[in-house]
Amino acid sequence: MFGKLSLSAIPLSEPIPLITSFVVILIALGVLILITVKGWWPYLWHDWITSVDHKRIGVMYCLLGVLMLIRGFADAIMMRTQQAIAIDAPGYLPPEHYNQIFTAHGTIMILFGAMPLVLGFMNFLVPLQLGVRDVAFPTFNSVGFWLTASGALLVNVSLFVGEFARTGWLPYPPLSETTYTPGVGVDYYLWAVQISGVGTLITGINIVTTVLKMRCRGMSYLRMPVFCWTALASCLLIVAVFPVLTATLAMLTLDRYLGFHYFTNTAGGNPMMFVNLVWAWGHPEVYILVLPAFGIFSEVFSTFSGKPLFGYRSMVAATLFICIVSLMVWLHHFFTMGAGAAVNTFFGISSSIIAVGTGVKIYNWIFTMYGGRVRFETPMLWSMGFLFTFTIGGLTGVLLAVPPADFMTHNSMFLVAHFHNVIIGGVVFAVFAGLEFWFPKAFGFRLHEGWGKAAFWCAFIGFWVTFAPLYVLGLLGMTRRLQHINIPEWAPWLYVSVAGVGILILGVIAQVVQLVVSIRDREKLRDVTGDPWDGRSLEWATPSPAPFFNFAVMPNVEGEEAYWGIKLRAVETQQLAEEPKYEPIEMPVHSPVGIFTAFFTSVFGFAMIWYIWWLAGVALVAAFAEFVVFAWRDVHEYEVPAEEVARVDRARRAAREALLDRLSRQGALP
Amino acid sequence: MTDLELPASVGAIRRIREDPHRLGHRAHGPREPIVGAGHGETGPAHKRIIVGYGFWIFLLSDIIIFACFFAAFAVQRGSTAGGPSIGEIVDTRRVAWQTAALLLSSYTCSLSFAATNLRDVLRTQIFLLLTGLLGLAFVVMEALEFLELANQGFTPQRSGMLTAFFGLVGCHGLHVTVGGLWLATMMAQVQVKGFRREIIHRLMCFNLFWHALDIVWIGIFTIVYLMATVA
Ligand code: HEM
Ligand SMILES: [Cu+2]
Numbered sequence: 001m002f003g004k005l006s007l008s009a010i011p012l013s014e015p016i017p018l019i020t021s022f023v024v025i026l027i028a029l030g031v032l033i034l035i036t037v038k039g040w041w042p043y044l045w046h047d048w049i050t051s052v053d054h055k056r057i058g059v060m061y062c063l064l065g066v067l068m069l070i071r072g073f074a075d076a077i078m079m080r081t082q083q084a085i086a087i088d089a090p091g092y093l094p095p096e097h098y099n100q101i102f103t104a105h106g107t108i109m110i111l112f113g114a115m116p117l118v119l120g121f122m123n124f125l126v127p128l129q130l131g132v133r134d135v136a137f138p139t140f141n142s143v144g145f146w147l148t149a150s151g152a153l154l155v156n157v158s159l160f161v162g163e164f165a166r167t168g169w170l171p172y173p174p175l176s177e178t179t180y181t182p183g184v185g186v187d188y189y190l191w192a193v194q195i196s197g198v199g200t201l202i203t204g205i206n207i208v209t210t211v212l213k214m215r216c217r218g219m220s221y222l223r224m225p226v227f228c229w230t231a232l233a234s235c236l237l238i239v240a241v242f243p244v245l246t247a248t249l250a251m252l253t254l255d256r257y258l259g260f261h262y263f264t265n266t267a268g269g270n271p272m273m274f275v276n277l278v279w280a281w282g283h284p285e286v287y288i289l290v291l292p293a294f295g296i297f298s299e300v301f302s303t304f305s306g307k308p309l310f311g312y313r314s315m316v317a318a319t320l321f322i323c324i325v326s327l328m329v330w331l332h333h334f335f336t337m338g339a340g341a342a343v344n345t346f347f348g349i350s351s352s353i354i355a356v357g358t359g360v361k362i363y364n365w366i367f368t369m370y371g372g373r374v375r376f377e378t379p380m381l382w383s384m385g386f387l388f389t390f391t392i393g394g395l396t397g398v399l400l401a402v403p404p405a406d407f408m409t410h411n412s413m414f415l416v417a418h419f420h421n422v423i424i425g426g427v428v429f430a431v432f433a434g435l436e437f438w439f440p441k442a443f444g445f446r447l448h449e450g451w452g453k454a455a456f457w458c459a460f461i462g463f464w465v466t467f468a469p470l471y472v473l474g475l476l477g478m479t480r481r482l483q484h485i486n487i488p489e490w491a492p493w494l495y496v497s498v499a500g501v502g503i504l505i506l507g508v509i510a511q512v513v514q515l516v517v518s519i520r521d522r523e524k525l526r527d528v529t530g531d532p533w534d535g536r537s538l539e540w541a542t543p544s545p546a547p548f549f550n551f552a553v554m555p556n557v558e559g560e561e562a563y564w565g566i567k568l569r570a571v572e573t574q575q576l577a578e579e580p581k582y583e584p585i586e587m588p589v590h591s592p593v594g595i596f597t598a599f600f601t602s603v604f605g606f607a608m609i610w611y612i613w614w615l616a617g618v619a620l621v622a623a624f625a626e627f628v629v630f631a632w633r634d635v636h637e638y639e640v641p642a643e644e645v646a647r648v649d650r651a652r653r654a655a656r657e658a659l660l661d662r663l664s665r666q667g668a669l670p
Numbered sequence: 671m672t673d674l675e676l677p678a679s680v681g682a683i684r685r686i687r688e689d690p691h692r693l694g695h696r697a698h699g700p701r702e703p704i705v706g707a708g709h710g711e712t713g714p715a716h717k718r719i720i721v722g723y724g725f726w727i728f729l730l731s732d733i734i735i736f737a738c739f740f741a742a743f744a745v746q747r748g749s750t751a752g753g754p755s756i757g758e759i760v761d762t763r764r765v766a767w768q769t770a771a772l773l774l775s776s777y778t779c780s781l782s783f784a785a786t787n788l789r790d791v792l793r794t795q796i797f798l799l800l801t802g803l804l805g806l807a808f809v810v811m812e813a814l815e816f817l818e819l820a821n822q823g824f825t826p827q828r829s830g831m832l833t834a835f836f837g838l839v840g841c842h843g844l845h846v847t848v849g850g851l852w853l854a855t856m857m858a859q860v861q862v863k864g865f866r867r868e869i870i871h872r873l874m875c876f877n878l879f880w881h882a883l884d885i886v887w888i889g890i891f892t893i894v895y896l897m898a899t900v901a
Contacts, residue, residue: 136720201731209724213708213715220711243731247738254837259827261751262742262837268749268830277738554713628855636868 003611004184009162014097016078021160050590052138053548057145058124059442062435064149065117068108069428071156073508075105077501080466084498086484087491098483099166100185104155106169110285111193112152114423117431118292119148119203122231124438126207128539128546129225131216131555131562134588136209137202142594144202150598151196154605158188162609165189168481170278171252173263173271178256184609186256191605194249197242204238207231216538218557222316225537225561226309229316230295233323237284237291240327245281248274257608275337279330287326290422291319293430294361297383300433301365303533304380305372308561311364318360325354335403336410344403351401358394362387377533378452382433385460386425393421396471414474417467424463432456432511440527444545448521451514458507466500469493529659530652536564543652549587549640552649553580574664576656582646586637593630597623718871725875729882732845736886739838743894749830756831756898759824761815765895768811769887772846775804776884783877789865794873795857801880802853805846812843835894842890845883852876 011017035041048056078093078101085091093101123141127134135141158164165185167176176186211232215224252274254260261269302309309315331339331347339347365387374380396418400406409415432455440446473493478485485494518525530543541563542550559565570576600623607615708715708723715723747756782797816836819825826836856876859869 132714136724205724205727205731208727209720213720213723215708215714217713218711239727239731240734243734244738247735251738251742251837254826254833260837261749261827261830261833262746266751267828268746268751269833270745270749270830273742273745277741557711624851631855631859631872634863 001612003607003613005161005610005612009184009610010160011163016093016097017159024156025160046590049595050142050592052134052142052588052590052594054123054127054135054138054141055442055546055548055550057141058120058122061116061120061123061145061148064145064152065113065115065120065431068113068116068152070508072105072109072113073504075101075108077505079105080494080498080501083482083485084491084494087488087494088486089484091484093483095483096166099481100164102481103165103168103171103185103189104158107165107189107193108152108155110169110289110423111196112148112155114289114427114431115196115200116148116152118234118289118427119144119200121296121431121434121438122207122235122292123203124442125539126210126228126231127214128441128542128550129228129537130211130214130219131538131551131557132210132214133550133554133585135206136214137206138588139591139593140202141206142591143597144199144206144594146594146598147199147202147601148196150602150605151192151194151199153602154188154192154195154609157606158185158192162188170282172278173252173255173274174265174269176252176256177264179264186252187609190249190253190256191608194246194253195601195605197245197249200238201242201246204235204242207235208239211235216551216554216557218555219562222313223557223560223562225295226298226312226315226319227292227295227537229319230291230298233319234288234291237288237323237326241281241284241288244277245285248277248281251277272337275334276330279333280327283330283333284326286419286423287322290426291322293386293427294319296430296434296437297365297386298361299537300379300383300437301368303437303535304375304377304383305369306375306534307368307372308536308564309364310367310370311360312560314360315364318357318364322354322357325350325357329354329401332401332406335406341403348401348403352398355394355398362391377436378447378449378456379433379437379533381453381456382429382436385456386429386433389425389429389460389463390422393418393425396421409474411480412474413470413478413480416480417470417474420463420467420470424467429459432459437533438539440532440544441539441542441546444527445518445522445525446527446532447518448514448525451510451517455507455510455514458503458510462500462503462505462507464500465503466497469497469500473497528655530655531563531567531659536561538562541566543648543655547648549585549645552582552585552645552652570656570660571663574660576653576660579650579653582642582649584642585640585645587640589635589638591630591633593626596626600626717867718874721871722874722878725878729878733882733886736838736841736889739834739841740889740893743834743838746830746834749834751829751831753829753832754824756835756894759819759832759835760895760898761818762895762899764811764815765891768808769891771804771808771811772884772887775801775808776881778804779877779880783873786865786870786873791860791864794860798853798857798860802850802857805850805853805880809843809846809850812839816840838894839890842883842886845886849876849880849883852879 011021035044048060051057079098082091082093082098086093091098123135123145155164162184165171165176165181165188167181167186167189171186171189174180211224211228251260251262255262255264255269261267263269263271263274265271298309298315329347329351331343332351335344335347365383396414400409400415400418436447436452470493473490476490476493478487478490485491527544531540532544533540538551538555538557539546541555555562555566557565566577600619604616604619604623607613607619705712706716706719708719714720778797778800782794782801785793785797819832824832826833853876856869856873859872863869
């Protein structure tokens with residue numbers, strides 16, 4: 001009846017997961033009760049859960065990502081403390097638990113933390129920057145988000161019911177085969193990642209179609225903001241490589257559930273095939289994450305330097321160059337696995353060449369600042385921190401890409417330091433720069449400056465104190481994923497590293513305080529103009545928060561930096577463009593199909609993990625029924641009346657006129 | 671002469687000529703970009719183009735899934751682990767029938783879309799039904815093949831080669847089956863709702879899907895079955 005599921009799946013004898021589960025469930029219950037008592041359900045349901053508005057979905061993606069970053073950070077704290085304690089001692093985490101933690105940490109950070117954040121930014125920004133009202137397929141967009149959430153849910157359920165994989169974030173066979181890992185841990189991994197991967201693919205298709213087919217009038221390719229270019233490149237990679245992940249995980253699933261021999265080490269299975277396939281996804285995946293991050297930094301650098309981006313075209317070229325070359329370097333993740341000198345040489349060179357594209361970008365950002373009037377506000381601090389941190393991470397990457405050197409450093413703490421260097425310094429810093437930068441566009445008020453700066457400095461210093469010692473440890477010969485350590489000479493470095501985690505914790509606290517303080521002071525921080533940073537691209541042409549239809553009248557773009565052009569004209573003529581004729585707008589209707597799909601896939605995944613076949617069947621049939629019901633609906637769009645559009649837009653114009661007035665009274669205008 | 675008296679294919683060709691977006695007609699020469707095609711500076715494309723474009727991208731990603739299964743087959747083709755080789759398990763006659771059924775179903779599928787373009791419900795339904803039946807025949811033959819192999823003990827659990835064989839062919843079979851479900855749903859929708867705009871878009875996507883499966887099958891037919899007889 002319940003497959004493999006029984007009461008023994010609840011970790012009653014292990015205090016750490018038990019207490020964590022307890023606390024998480026309490027918090028979740030508390031939130032639910034609060035929502036019910038306050039009567040927020042109708043608002044949540046109509047305006048968020050069933051919303052197909054790309055901005056709302058983007059915000060929900062970011063919220064999911066931030067929550068998962070915190071979960072992953074908790075894992076990280078446990079690992080760093082364990083390694084600092086377990087020097088010639090057992091420490092407090094038994095090996096089988098420690099292995100689950102590092103697996104969950106990697107999986108959650110990349111797939112459920114960084115990915116949702118990056119997807120969230122793309123969702124939120126691309127239509128706004130392209131001057132259109134939504135993405136190409138709004139309802140699918142909601143489905144994509146909810147599938148990602150469904151995967152995240154499954155990963156976190158593994159904490160309370162059963163166990164998670166102990167195989168590392170990429171479950172290499174034969175270890176991940178049933179012969180060596182019979183429990184449900186790998187199955188949790190497989191179904192969670194598979195489901196969220198489908199969600200990611202949907203978003204990828206959506207953004208590619210949006211960028212290629214749905215730009216406002218005048219927005220030719222070479223007038224798009226660089227963020228849109230990087231979103232396009234990233235989503236092209238998603239469309240190209242997430243299917244590889246899907247296929248690879250499907251094969252491993254077949255091996256585990258039906259005794260196939262794709263990756264077994266018996267009967268003609270081929271474990272190396274897994275390693276190749278998974279890295280054919282895995283390496284592009286890191287660029288899926290970091291390219292949009294580059295886009296965010298590009299926007300920030302040019303806005304806060306008060307200059308157009310230096311070398312716009314070379315930036316576009318470098319983005320596409322990286323997009324393509326990133327598909328040709330995957331073997332650098334396993335130089336040591338016997339490919340031979342010729343193959344290693346090819347991949348060593350192709351990997352180093354990627355750094356050329358990145359170098360072009362670094363110089364462009366530096367030259368953007370050069371001669372500009374640089375404003376050191378929080379987003380800019382994150383960006384400058386990135387410039388320094390990421391450059392060093394890239395350089396260590398090039399070191400690793402030299403095969404003979406990699407034979408020494410592969411799977412060592414040096415490698416761990418490298419990828420945290422690029423992922424934290426690149427992606428996470430970008431996320432925080434972006435959150436500060438676009439928060440007013442989403443919520444209508446800015447975040448508190450002082451706490452933001454405090455958070456940055458804690459993160460920046462904390463990052464280096466935590467990870468610089470890992471480079472040293474790697475060179476001293478410490479390998480990754482050690483549950484205990486029996487070389488006392490490593491101890492000092494491990495202590496420094498754990499101190500760094502302490503500083504990072506301060507950073508997280510500062511970030512939370514910043515949010516709380518900003519919400520408290522929101523009236524003081526309110527962004528009345530819609531253009532709080534003196535922005536350059538079209539999202540700043542809308543009021544803050546942006547109305548659900550984004551633009552009352554679709555813009556007609558006449559050059560690069562669309563909004564900057566509009567602004568200059570307004571300043572020169574000291575008046576806004578003439579009031580347009582408002583027309584009714586068609587908007588897609590809200591739909592619960594996303595949350596229902598996620599519900600069914602969650603049930604399906606859970607049933608498959610625990611071998612509850614009848615439940616899996618029921619969930620599949622229900623999902624098909626839901627799909628048919630959805631396909632049967634007749635109303636896809638509703639009309640926003642012209643008066644409503646006019647009302648919203650006149651308010652925006654009034655705010656802009658007030659701004660112009662103020663500027664001219666200050667004598668700031670020519 | 672009205673549209674209805676024309677053979678469906680002729681009508682379809684006429685409609686393509688009249689396609690306001692002139693898809694695929696813009697590649698050469700310095701002609702002005704066409705409003706609604708989503709090119710250049712002309713603003714967002716029409717819904718039909720957006721839907722078709724998005725679906726194409728989905729198809730490309732689906733083909734990449736197949737590419738992985740093809741790659742696995744190429745790697746494991748010789749990994750027989752003492753079991754049968756690929757040459758010993760293929761039955762070329764059945765495969766010929768399967769191929770014929772599937773190719774023919776692609777043809778009837780096109781005819782159904784030509785009828786759709788003429789807004790002819792009856793013919794659309796007839797050709798969709800034929801498509802579905804041919805697809806069903808294909809899947810049944812494949813199921814028989816799998817059963818026969820299993821009865822001889824040649825299951826995916828036997829060897830890496832059989833794993834890759836069943837995986838690749840089965841993945842395609844699964845796609846055809848899902849396509850069949852979709853097709854049945856579409857027939858019901860056409861009957862109940864007629865040719866609403868979104869129904870036509872879905873029929874267009876279904877057509878693309880079905881033809882893509884055909885193309886993948888040609889790859890399987892060649893690489894799995896034909897090459898087995900040569901080796
Ligand atoms: C400058 C370009 C880069 C080069 C040349 C480079 C090179 C490498 C090499 C050779 C390895 C494998 C080392 C080993 O396993 O022994 C590696 C690992 C890794 N890199 Fe990079 N890298 C670069 C940039 C990046 C970026 C931008 C990211 C992410 C945003 C990234 C994320 C990772 C991750 C996650 C791993 C390790 C994964 C694992 O083994 O679990 N790298 N890199
Ligand atoms: Cu890599």
